[in-house]
Amino acid sequence: MLLTDVSRKFVLHWGEMGSRWGINRTIAQIHALLYVSPEPLNADQIAETLSVARSNVSMSLRELQGWGIVQVVPVLGERKDHFTTQQDVWEMLLVVLDERKKRELDPTLTVLRECVMEAREQGDTEKHTAQRLNELLQLVETCGGWYGQVRSLPRPMLVRFLKMGSRLRKLLG
Amino acid sequence: MLLTDVSRKFVLHWGEMGSRWGINRTIAQIHALLYVSPEPLNADQIAETLSVARSNVSMSLRELQGWGIVQVVPVLGERKDHFTTQQDVWEMLLVVLDERKKRELDPTLTVLRECVMEAREQGDTEKHTAQRLNELLQLVETCGGWYGQVRSLPRPMLVRFLKMGSRLRKLLG
DNA sequence: CTGTAATTTCAGTAAAGACTGAAAAGACAG
DNA sequence: CTGTCTTTTCAGTCTTTACTGAAATTACAG
Numbered sequence: 001m002l003l004t005d006v007s008r009k010f011v012l013h014w015g016e017m018g019s020r021w022g023i024n025r026t027i028a029q030i031h032a033l034l035y036v037s038p039e040p041l042n043a044d045q046i047a048e049t050l051s052v053a054r055s056n057v058s059m060s061l062r063e064l065q066g067w068g069i070v071q072v073v074p075v076l077g078e079r080k081d082h083f084t085t086q087q088d089v090w091e092m093l094l095v096v097l098d099e100r101k102k103r104e105l106d107p108t109l110t111v112l113r114e115c116v117m118e119a120r121e122q123g124d125t126e127k128h129t130a131q132r133l134n135e136l137l138q139l140v141e142t143c144g145g146w147y148g149q150v151r152s153l154p155r156p157m158l159v160r161f162l163k164m165g166s167r168l169r170k171l172l173g
Numbered sequence: 174m175l176l177t178d179v180s181r182k183f184v185l186h187w188g189e190m191g192s193r194w195g196i197n198r199t200i201a202q203i204h205a206l207l208y209v210s211p212e213p214l215n216a217d218q219i220a221e222t223l224s225v226a227r228s229n230v231s232m233s234l235r236e237l238q239g240w241g242i243v244q245v246v247p248v249l250g251e252r253k254d255h256f257t258t259q260q261d262v263w264e265m266l267l268v269v270l271d272e273r274k275k276r277e278l279d280p281t282l283t284v285l286r287e288c289v290m291e292a293r294e295q296g297d298t299e300k301h302t303a304q305r306l307n308e309l310l311q312l313v314e315t316c317g318g319w320y321g322q323v324r325s326l327p328r329p330m331l332v333r334f335l336k337m338g339s340r341l342r343k344l345l346g
Numbered sequence: 347c348t349g350t351a352a353t354t355t356c357a358g359t360a361a362a363g364a365c366t367g368a369a370a371a372g373a374c375a376g
Numbered sequence: 377c378t379g380t381c382t383t384t385t386c387a388g389t390c391t392t393t394a395c396t397g398a399a400a401t402t403a404c405a406g
Contacts, residue, residue: 010285103193104194135262142332149338153341252381
């Protein structure tokens with residue numbers, strides 16, 4: 001299995017972007033590879049194509065499955081597990097956002113709430129801190145709530161909403 | 174300079190979150206520290222409070238200034254540079270999003286456009302790749318365009334928009 | 347069961363990223 | 377200028393994270 005020029009370019013860039021957003025480079029590359037692959041790949045093919053150890057692929061695939069963007073598919077007449085990724089990019093985006101919300105935003109909300117409470121208990125000593133942290137908490141809560149709203153829109157409406165461009169302003173104005 | 178319990182908790186958490194999003198832990202901690210500090214701090218104070226080398230603080234502050242979320246403020250009767258961060262959290266969020274768009278989304282757009290073009294040049298060989306990459310490109314373009322729209326709303330309208338919760342659905346329905 | 351293929355685990359190692367301290371450069375009062 | 381205070385740079389080191397390969401485990405056909 002050899003990557004074409006275009007695929008290689010994409011896979012490398014995707015890996016790079018991943019690592020800038022706190023996602024392991026190899027994991028992002030595997031994801032990219034599966035995304036452009038016309039058919040499901042098995043772990044050996046992935047390892048060979050990306051020149052990484054078989055065991056590394058195994059761990060990375062498990063991670064991707066944990067994120068919910070890669071799944072095992074059976075291939076007729078093949079004993080090895082084969083893997084694909086979501087073909088619908090919007091679904092993929094939402095799944096990733098959900099996961100990051102759960103893993104990072106929600107814990108931050110919890111910590112901020114605790115901090116604001118504790119700061120208030122300290123009275124005047126922490127008045128300023130309480131103030132600042134509360135502002136941040138409001139922001140995070142607002143964004144989280146908004147995301148929940150958007151998330152619950154039926155898919156076509158969501159896409160329509162994002163595509164509506166300059167009409168957004170009119171709508172609100 | 175010793176951190177209070179609340180501040181320490183917040184600073185540590187913020188550092189942790191930063192590193193999950195591809196931002197150096199120390200840099201995020203410095204940002205958090207400045208955010209809760211009632212008055213501007215100089216580099217030595219920061220270094221002492223967070224127990225990191227003075228030189229590290231220097232580099233990190235420079236990075237934060239590059240992101241546009243920390244600035245130097247002169248303090249009367251003080252020779253050393255003092256630093257603060259945006260007090261308006263919304264402004265802070267937008268500045269960070271702008272910067273990440275510029276650094277990560279825009280380059281990705283460029284690469285995807287190139288890839289789609291190159292794939293199309295290959296004709297049938299890369300038909301599938303062209304297809305997949307184009308879908309991704311559409312997604313990124315849509316999101317980028319949408320952000321541009323939202324970004325250009327006057328601040329109060331933007332906040333109102335994010336806070337509007339369940340009315341969003343009605344508005345679109 | 348037994349043997350073979352496939353996958354996972356994990357201790358050890360390699361690579362990447364972050365940090366330090368010493369030295370250089372810059373700023374500025376006298 | 378000169379001397380002092382401040383900031384920056386960067387080579388070397390340390391820490392963290394990622395990766396490998398050998399061994400253990402699992403899956404399953406015969």
